[in-house]
Amino acid sequence: MKHLRQCNLFIHEEIIINILNRLPLKSLARFKCISYNWQKCIAEIYRCRLGFPEPYLIGFFCVEKRLRSRFFFTSKESPLLIGTNLDKSIDFIGERVYIVASSNGFVLCNRLRSRHRVYYVYNPATRQRLDVPKTLIHMKDPYVGFTCKVDEDHGIVSFTIVRYVIRKRYQSSITIESYSSETNVWIANNVIHDLLYPLQPSRDENYLSSRCVIDGVFCWIDNFGQGMTVYDSVKKCFWGLTYPQPGCMIYPGFHFLGLSGGEVCFASKGWTIPCWRLNNFPSRDAEWVWKYNVDVVAIIEKCGEDFGLGGGNVQNIVFHPVFPDILYLQINGKVISYDVKTSTVELVYDFGEAGRKTKHYKLFSYEWPQ
Numbered sequence: 001m002k003h004l005r006q007c008n009l010f011i012h013e014e015i016i017i018n019i020l021n022r023l024p025l026k027s028l029a030r031f032k033c034i035s036y037n038w039q040k041c042i043a044e045i046y047r048c049r050l051g052f053p054e055p056y057l058i059g060f061f062c063v064e065k066r067l068r069s070r071f072f073f074t075s076k077e078s079p080l081l082i083g084t085n086l087d088k089s090i091d092f093i094g095e096r097v098y099i100v101a102s103s104n105g106f107v108l109c110n111r112l113r114s115r116h117r118v119y120y121v122y123n124p125a126t127r128q129r130l131d132v133p134k135t136l137i138h139m140k141d142p143y144v145g146f147t148c149k150v151d152e153d154h155g156i157v158s159f160t161i162v163r164y165v166i167r168k169r170y171q172s173s174i175t176i177e178s179y180s181s182e183t184n185v186w187i188a189n190n191v192i193h194d195l196l197y198p199l200q201p202s203r204d205e206n207y208l209s210s211r212c213v214i215d216g217v218f219c220w221i222d223n224f225g226q227g228m229t230v231y232d233s234v235k236k237c238f239w240g241l242t243y244p245q246p247g248c249m250i251y252p253g254f255h256f257l258g259l260s261g262g263e264v265c266f267a268s269k270g271w272t273i274p275c276w277r278l279n280n281f282p283s284r285d286a287e288w289v290w291k292y293n294v295d296v297v298a299i300i301e302k303c304g305e306d307f308g309l310g311g312g313n314v315q316n317i318v319f320h321p322v323f324p325d326i327l328y329l330q331i332n333g334k335v336i337s338y339d340v341k342t343s344t345v346e347l348v349y350d351f352g353e354a355g356r357k358t359k360h361y362k363l364f365s366y367e368w369p370q
Contacts, residue, residue: 060072060074060365063363108161135186145162220257221257243288255268256268272297273294275293294327310355314329315358317330333352335347
């Protein structure tokens with residue numbers, strides 16, 4: 001009986017990439033499970049062919065009212081863009097974990113039994129977590145901001161967490177508690193603000209899509225208030241900006257903030273959704289500039305029956321991180337994407353539940369920077 005010889009043939013990586021580049025996308029999707037290196041190469045090919053700009057909008061985290069979290073991709077191409085099995089790593093999200101925010105591919109989580117005092121940062125790609133020291137101050141339902149920076153050249157990840165709480169409607173100062181991974185300690189600062197309107201007590205109603213960060217400057221929607229609050233973590237100053245529409249409805253979950261194309265954007269729920277961008281931010285002289293209106297009635301008439309949108313009650317609004325003309329709307333237990341320029345509507349996800357059960361869901365985007 002003849003013994004078969006083992007072939008130790010080595011093929012240079014450039015040749016493999018050249019061959020993969022000639023294959024259709026459907027074939028590439030089947031080959032990504034061969035090895036981790038192939039997975040990364042195929043992800044890069046997908047990004048180049050489909051022309052996805054950075055950061056890539058991979059999917060959404062959804063926090064339900066009963067404090068159960070879930071994750072879903074924005075499209076069937078999303079898993080192929082990241083070169084890793086992200087869908088399997090989401091199993092860490094359980095019944096007793098609260099997703100607070102995401103930044104630059106990392107997720108900030110809170111242990112519920114800690115009463116908002118124990119946080120950790122999780123990387124869904126590597127399935128690694130970093131525990132943050134316990135906070136100095138007990139805060140009930142605090143406003144929380146999170147930003148993460150990645151130095152790819154040196155493999156260093158740094159992040160900052162900022163939180164504060166409003167206990168009284170009329171108070172001249174606010175205690176800001178901040179954490180930096182560089183110092184690994186929490187620092188509390190008592191900041192005197194110069195807001196032109198009274199702040200409202202914090203409540204667990206502010207949506208996760210109602211906060212954003214630019215260059216260390218954090219923004220939040222003020223629940224029941226008349227505007228948004230701003231904190232500069234570098235200059236240690238706190239101020240506010242009024243809403244772009246004077247006399248607009250003040251109700252928790254009615255207004256939404258987001259970052260799109262490097263600008264702060266604002267939207268309000270209704271049959272017509274007005275969208276604004278903040279010009280010259282983070283300067284205190286920043287001004288709101290109207291962008292466009294989204295006609296929800298027209299969307300319902302166009303695809304309401306096909307997608308099962310029902311009466312068209314908008315529950316969540318999320319801006320695309322790169323394209324300011326694309327919005328994600330949660331309507332009657334469904335998540336759809338709407339392109340203002342082309343009037344294109346696509347069904348992204350179906351929760352499989354009635355709209356009355358999903359109206360308190362908190363939805364925010366997960367972006368992949370690599």
